[in-house]
Amino acid sequence: MSWASKLVEPYRIEDGSKFRLTDFDPEDTGKIHSKKHAEKLLADGIADMTDLQSKLYAQDRWGVLLIFQAMDAAGKDGVIKHVMSGVNPQGCQVHSFKTPSVEELNHDYLWRALRRLPERGQIGIFNRSYYEEVLVVRVHPEVLKNSRIPPSLLTKDIWKDRFEDINCFDRYLTRNGIVVRKFFLNLSKKEQKKRFLDRLDRPEKNWKFSEADVREREYWNDYMKAYEDMIIHTASPQAPWYVIPADNKWFTHVVVAAAIVETMEDLKLAYPVVDANKRKELRAAAAMLKGKKKT
Ligand code: ATP
Numbered sequence: 001m002s003w004a005s006k007l008v009e010p011y012r013i014e015d016g017s018k019f020r021l022t023d024f025d026p027e028d029t030g031k032i033h034s035k036k037h038a039e040k041l042l043a044d045g046i047a048d049m050t051d052l053q054s055k056l057y058a059q060d061r062w063g064v065l066l067i068f069q070a071m072d073a074a075g076k077d078g079v080i081k082h083v084m085s086g087v088n089p090q091g092c093q094v095h096s097f098k099t100p101s102v103e104e105l106n107h108d109y110l111w112r113a114l115r116r117l118p119e120r121g122q123i124g125i126f127n128r129s130y131y132e133e134v135l136v137v138r139v140h141p142e143v144l145k146n147s148r149i150p151p152s153l154l155t156k157d158i159w160k161d162r163f164e165d166i167n168c169f170d171r172y173l174t175r176n177g178i179v180v181r182k183f184f185l186n187l188s189k190k191e192q193k194k195r196f197l198d199r200l201d202r203p204e205k206n207w208k209f210s211e212a213d214v215r216e217r218e219y220w221n222d223y224m225k226a227y228e229d230m231i232i233h234t235a236s237p238q239a240p241w242y243v244i245p246a247d248n249k250w251f252t253h254v255v256v257a258a259a260i261v262e263t264m265e266d267l268k269l270a271y272p273v274v275d276a277n278k279r280k281e282l283r284a285a286a287a288m289l290k291g292k293k294k295t
């Protein structure tokens, strides 16, 4: 087992049937007890990722979709910034999903996600995603009511139906060679408070503070129930959830990096092999460049 798989294994959920969120400690730092050690491993992970991404791009067959879901201040932005720092921007697209626009509400809820899926050879990052449809929409019934879905379709089975549809969508992508990995950054309520206070205290962080986020905190328990139920129903071997401890950012970063490395290593990526004709072409080009006078 690679270092990446070993590190990430306790946090990978492939079968949600026995999943309990309370079994996962947001403060956990696994077997890594110092920030320094984590930073060293992260640097190694980023180097591996750079190499793997370069092969992904050259091979141009697989696509990778990384989904990040979390409560406010859990550090989604920081993860994306740090962990992806080694990847070539040409092979990576990030999209943040906000409250749906009028145009988006005029379509089915997967429409806006479909338009942002990564191409083959690319890593796509969803900062929030279609999983919000069983999170914020579930926690706030008025959001569902305003979603323009015909009222007769808003039955008590709606969440079960959505889990089923989302599972089918993840499976559809997987069967197309678009690999789906889902991350829940598991922050404690206590640490969220600390980070909000920090945003209030430090002028350079004030812009990140939103009063709405503090109001959303009132729904903490409802969100935790929604997250738990979502993971129970949508974790699968093909599209696992990673429940990443998020109270220590240095640990969050290294585990996410390890999960991405693990995922891409499993794809057995390789540079395309050049065939005999192409080799002949390359030899001829080299001869031309070397043999002819300067052009
Ligand atoms: P940050 O606060 O770190 O900048 P963020 O992801 O919280 O990042 P915001 O603009 O604060 O970005 O919030 C986006 C909001 O959009 C969230 O409150 C989220 O719940 C909401 N949202 C996303 N998808 C949906 C959806 N499908 N339906 C309703 N609300 C959604």
Ligand code: MG
Pocket: 072, 210, 213
């Ligand atoms: Mg926010």
